[in-house]
Amino acid sequence: MTSKNTGNYRFPEGFLWGAATAAYQIEGSSMADGAGASIWDRFSHTPGMMLNGDTGDVACDHYNRWREDIDLMTRLNLQAYRFSVSWSRVMPEGRGRINDQGLAFYDRLIDGLLEKGIEPLCTLYHWDLPAALDDRGGWLNPDIADWFADYGQVLFEKFKGRVKTWGTINEPWVIVDGGYLHGALAPGHKSAFEAMIAGHNVLRAHGAAVKRFREVGEGQIGIVLNIEPKYPASDKPEDEAARKRAEAQMNRWFLDPLMGRGYPEELKDVYGEAYREFPQEDFDLIATPTDWMGLNWYTRSVPENAPDAWPVRARPVKQIQHAHTETGWEVYPPALTDTLVWLHEQTGGKLPLMVTENGSAWYDPPHAIDGRIQDPMRVDYLKNHLKALHDAIGKGVDIRGYMAWSLLDNLEWSLGYSKRFGITHVNFLTQERTIKDSGLLYAEVIKTHGEVL
Numbered sequence: 293m294t295s296k297n298t299g300n301y302r303f304p305e306g307f308l309w310g311a312a313t314a315a316y317q318i319e320g321s322s323m324a325d326g327a328g329a330s331i332w333d334r335f336s337h338t339p340g341m342m343l344n345g346d347t348g349d350v351a352c353d354h355y356n357r358w359r360e361d362i363d364l365m366t367r368l369n370l371q372a373y374r375f376s377v378s379w380s381r382v383m384p385e386g387r388g389r390i391n392d393q394g395l396a397f398y399d400r401l402i403d404g405l406l407e408k409g410i411e412p413l414c415t416l417y418h419w420d421l422p423a424a425l426d427d428r429g430g431w432l433n434p435d436i437a438d439w440f441a442d443y444g445q446v447l448f449e450k451f452k453g454r455v456k457t458w459g460t461i462n463e464p465w466v467i468v469d470g471g472y473l474h475g476a477l478a479p480g481h482k483s484a485f486e487a488m489i490a491g492h493n494v495l496r497a498h499g500a501a502v503k504r505f506r507e508v509g510e511g512q513i514g515i516v517l518n519i520e521p522k523y524p525a526s527d528k529p530e531d532e533a534a535r536k537r538a539e540a541q542m543n544r545w546f547l548d549p550l551m552g553r554g555y556p557e558e559l560k561d562v563y564g565e566a567y568r569e570f571p572q573e574d575f576d577l578i579a580t581p582t583d584w585m586g587l588n589w590y591t592r593s594v595p596e597n598a599p600d601a602w603p604v605r606a607r608p609v610k611q612i613q614h615a616h617t618e619t620g621w622e623v624y625p626p627a628l629t630d631t632l633v634w635l636h637e638q639t640g641g642k643l644p645l646m647v648t649e650n651g652s653a654w655y656d657p658p659h660a661i662d663g664r665i666q667d668p669m670r671v672d673y674l675k676n677h678l679k680a681l682h683d684a685i686g687k688g689v690d691i692r693g694y695m696a697w698s699l700l701d702n703l704e705w706s707l708g709y710s711k712r713f714g715i716t717h718v719n720f721l722t723q724e725r726t727i728k729d730s731g732l733l734y735a736e737v738i739k740t741h742g743e744v745l
């Protein structure tokens with residue numbers, strides 16, 4: 293499985309190497325210092341919603357340990373750090389009042405990063421909607437576009453000149469498919485009618501934030517999408533039709549409107565009577581031009597026709613010939629190359645891309661052994677996906693950087709702490725951090741611009 297070192301994988305000068313996290317997954321202290329509750333505070337404290345009853349109340353205690361974690365980033369040779377801001381820490385009710393103590397946490401974090409020469413990449417929204425806004429309908433309320441732009445303006449103005457690269461929304465598809473269609477994620481709704489409306493408002497909010505950024509902000513702004521390429525299970529027409537439905541529902545639902553193409557035709561077939569039309573002015577707002585696009589990439593899928601699989605009528609066929617991670621995701625690096633080439637084409641080759649998340653969950657022990665965490669599977673996954681990324685650069689795709697998911701083992705949403713994605717291990721009993729072998733490799737990759745691969 294381990295590939296040999298050929299030295300042929302030197303990355304372009306200026307390629308940005310970093311790691312990524314999200315507020316609710318690492319910070320803990322989510323209600324401290326005047327913060328308001330988010331939908332994940334509510335969801336994680338709702339019996340039956342979280343594996344083992346885990347919550348984000350403590351998580352990685354990053355709210356208190358952020359200095360230690362910046363030191364960790366320097367030991368990893370990170371050049372950048374992708375993090376998200378907790379909206380309800382900054383605006384407890386999601387609109388109106390600003391909580392200065394909440395804003396101060398991010399102020400300290402950003403200054404701490406800059407002092408160490410680490411570029412802050414700030415995501416405005418990584419799933420933790422203020423509960424007070426959910427009480428007003430949340431993503432189902434069209435007013436959320438203005439609420440979100442107002443929230444963005446607070447950050448754009450506060451961190452102007454210090455944060456140069458902004459992401460509006462992390463993974464609209466997961467927000468909507470998980471939170472409104474299937475209900476596995478907060479706020480736990482299960483409705484195709486709601487999903488269409490929520491998805492549209494997520495996109496409108498993105499557009500409104502980009503417009504506001506152009507008025508008050510400075511730097512570059514983009515959105516972060518999860519794309520999981522769909523390969524046909526067979527050459528049967530019904531399997532190709534299923535593949536197209538799955539591609540439309542996951543990979544095009546949000547990408548196409550962002551590119552000014554409106555919703556993909558197949559969405560009518562997927563959502564049926566729940567599908568609805570929206571005014572052109574919405575689509576004009578949604579397609580407000582951005583400066584870059586983030587790709588969160590983990591795996592591919594091979595769907596077959598499945599009439600009973602609501603609403604897409606497609607079901608992935610397990611590719612038993614390849615390894616699968618602890619989250620059940622197939623390890624298939626060539627699909628990362630394919631996705632990057634596809635996305636480059638879909639965005640007209642004019643939008644710089646960044647791999648804003650890539651990583652893998654494997655079993656690691658709950659504590660270090662002789663001061664080490666040996667994670668050979670994660671080392672292999674990292675090596676082979678960086679090579680696949682390099683192959684995409686070689687095919688002419690403009691990729692500006694790579695953010696490993698994740699800096700730390702953390703709360704894997706409703707799976708709790710059962711899945712470890714970190715290149716750094718966290719002992720959740722002691723909060724002790726230990727850089728894993730994968731993290732040590734990554735530090736070497738950064739130091740050698742990839743030549744160690």
Ligand SMILES: OC[C@@H]1[C@@H](O)[C@H](O)[C@@H](O)c2nc(CNc3ccccc3)cn21
Pocket residue numbers: 314317462463466518588589590649697703704705713
């Ligand atoms: O699951 C690992 C990470 C997660 O911890 C991040 O917060 C999130 O941004 C993230 N997105 C994906 C890829 N998308 C996805 C697809 C199906 C279900 C859940 C996530 C993986 N991950």
